Amino acid sequence: MMPSISRRLALSTAVLVAAFAPAVASAADVNIYTSRQPELIQPLLDAFTEESGLTTATIFIDKGLEERIAAEGANSPADLIMTVDIGRLDAAKQAGVVQPVEDETLEKNIPEAYRDSEKEWFGLTARGRVVYASKERVDADALTYEELADPKWKGRLCTRSGQHQYNIALIAAYIAHNGEEAAREWVTGLRDNLARRPEGGDRDQAKAIFAGECDVALGNTYYVGKMATNEKEPEQKEWADAIKVIMPTFENGLTHVNISGVALAKNAPNRDNAVKLMEFLSGDEAQKIYAELNYEYPLEPGIEASELVKSFGDLKPDTLPLDEIAKFRTKASEMVDEVGYDNGPQS
Known part of the structure; x- marks a missing residue:
């Protein structure tokens, strides 16, 4: 510094x-x-x-x-x-x-x-919308956003509310890339893979991984840096140390950024x-x-970027303009409610 x-x-x-x-x-x-x-x-x-x-x-x-x-x-x-x-x-x-x-x-x-x-x-x-993954329980070092809806992650995913602005932006980007029908299937798959009802913030998802409540979560990159260097609440360092950052991608091989x-x-x-x-x-x-x-x-x-952030790996930002993504925010929000995402996992 x-x-x-x-x-x-x-x-x-x-x-x-x-x-x-x-x-x-x-x-x-x-x-x-x-x-x-x-x-x-x-x-x-x-x-x-x-x-x-x-x-x-x-x-x-x-x-x-x-x-x-x-x-x-x-x-x-x-x-x-x-x-x-x-x-x-x-x-x-x-x-x-x-x-x-x-x-x-x-x-x-x-x-x-x-x-x-x-x-x-x-x-x-910019901040990447990435995957927090358990160092102990997740072998993968690469994932696509689409893969998070695969049943192999059933009962292993944690997120904050689907209606939170960070998740709405990600869903809007998915709509922009893949269309409404594919996005609805994806959000439904995410819902069914949840380990619990969505709650808390991004740091809480890392805490849940540390506690063994789930194995993967969606979160922003900068929270990992904030947790890893938190002297006021040193327990957050343990949460950060329990996870690795995976840069998920769309089909174009690029990661959503906000x-x-x-x-x-x-x-x-x-x-x-x-x-x-x-x-x-x-x-x-x-x-x-x-x-x-x-x-x-x-x-x-x-x-x-800082050396700590560089340690997360190479971020390759999606090239889709953010004002294009913004056009699908309303539809993304409606989709979250339509599938009952915030009600938690359904059989």
Whole structure:
């Protein structure tokens, strides 16, 4: 880890404003509404302030982010939206609370597949939707997504809710690749292979593997890095040590990835400052911080993942544009309910 990064992390304190947003508008040069935990992005914001002299303020909004900005209307103090998952970025776009950005730096730093075709959102980092597999009980080192529905995994699969945004994005990608009928059969197969009703988050799936409740699970790559280095809850290191990461693939041999991203708020009062922050987040220093502290894959070409993340194996990202995947989110959600996925395994 670079000395400057560790120093900023040690000095970093989250700027979390829980009251009304207008109180923030006069306090900072860039106001950020985010569904990301503030401690994950504060080191990046500290680095931006150190480089630019511009201050930032963050409001954490886990649910209803788009609704809040829409309700605030033209008086909203929001300059930027920072969130995770193509679903949330697309939801902000569909809600009409963001605006397009024409910017050469963003287009140079962020590959086309990870930004909106109408320039209303931009990816910043990627995370693979991969398989966590028991080191002790799973011999396989390669799997396809399709294989997870094979009856050989019956009673051996754990996942979080099928309606969670990460799983909805994966199912939407499966629809985009294989069509609705094949996707419905696949989701049904996953349901029947479940060891239990879907519950918890991705870390809980690793915990379940450690406890012997299941042998394989779906999870995001960065959680493994967070567990493996968790000094506050050292039991999570045991969960991480119990699993290996397998990069599952579609028929094209590529792995589904999702993103964290940023969008310019529709009525941003500090537009120019906000665009400067967008540019910074897509650039070298911020991308390295993302890689080393959050265990995410940088999107800027030439910036490498952390050594820990590299140890997971070679991630070959699916080339299907994320805004194409987003078109099937609603159908994916309907499919989860149609097959009763969250009710758990059925005979």
